[in-house]
Amino acid sequence: MKVRFLGTNHGMEDSKTSKNRQSILLEIGNRSYIFDAGAPVVDILEKENYDLSRVKGIFISHAHTDHIQYLSQLCSCEKINAKIYLPDFDVMGEYANKYNRKFFKICEGAFYNDLFVKVSSVKTKHLIDWEGNSICHGFLIEAEDKRVHITSDMTPNLGDFPKYLAKGERVDMIISECSHPEITDLFEMLEKCNADRVAIIHVYPEIKYDELNSRKGKNDFELILPDDGDEYEI
Ligand SMILES: [Zn+2]
Numbered sequence: 526m527k528v529r530f531l532g533t534n535h536g537m538e539d540s541k542t543s544k545n546r547q548s549i550l551l552e553i554g555n556r557s558y559i560f561d562a563g564a565p566v567v568d569i570l571e572k573e574n575y576d577l578s579r580v581k582g583i584f585i586s587h588a589h590t591d592h593i594q595y596l597s598q599l600c601s602c603e604k605i606n607a608k609i610y611l612p613d614f615d616v617m618g619e620y621a622n623k624y625n626r627k628f629f630k631i632c633e634g635a636f637y638n639d640l641f642v643k644v645s646s647v648k649t650k651h652l653i654d655w656e657g658n659s660i661c662h663g664f665l666i667e668a669e670d671k672r673v674h675i676t677s678d679m680t681p682n683l684g685d686f687p688k689y690l691a692k693g694e695r696v697d698m699i700i701s702e703c704s705h706p707e708i709t710d711l712f713e714m715l716e717k718c719n720a721d722r723v724a725i726i727h728v729y730p731e732i733k734y735d736e737l738n739s740r741k742g743k744n745d746f747e748l749i750l751p752d753d754g755d756e757y758e759i
């Protein structure tokens with residue numbers, strides 16, 4: 526499978542970079558899947574004449590702007606006939622009022638399987654402090670005997686870092702945020718994991734990139750710091 530980073534920025538408004546906010550495109554053969562819509566996905570893909578009917582699934586981790594802003598663009602695009610999965614009933618209601626589409630709710634555990642890809646939700650506690658029972662989902666994606674985990678946003682103390690990863694269950698790639706946790710705490714968890722590659726995105730403050738860069742080549746996993754447009758074959 527191929528992982529394309531359409532947006533790698535953090536969620537704060539004061540960013541000095543012009544990077545897009547979080548969105549990841551996964552390609553499995555001729556089928557593709559979008560995880561979060563913080564980037565103008567339709568604009569990006571139309572610019573390269575991408576066949577948008579290839580998109581089979583759209584998955585939104587939580588309703589913060591930096592992850593959902595361009596879902597509207599995806600919903601209004603007639604060429605897209607994908608199944609759209611939203612984090613909870615509130616968000617589903619909001620979008621169902623605006624768009625004549627069917628929306629599906631993400632449930633904890635394995636919730637999507639189209640025989641090409643299986644997606645499971647591993648919830649985080651990112652929203653618990655601020656918004657009561659709103660939900661934030663991390664994703665385990667399994668396809669072609671490969672496994673990729675997207676952490677989504679987590680809590681600063683990482684009490685919600687996925688337990689199965691920290692226990693050393695093997696994955697091919699972990700895509701982690703680095704806005705809420707400190708780098709030292711995050712790497713303490715990542716070092717317990719059994720991952721070939723770790724991609725860090727959603728980094729805030731941006732000065733953290735200095736330390737992240739200095740950690741390259743010093744871990745059991747390959748550390749990558751993707752920029753918008755970067756892609757990796759897994
Ligand atoms: Zn975020």
Ligand SMILES: [Zn+2]
Nearest residue numbers: 587589651678
């Ligand atoms: Zn968030």
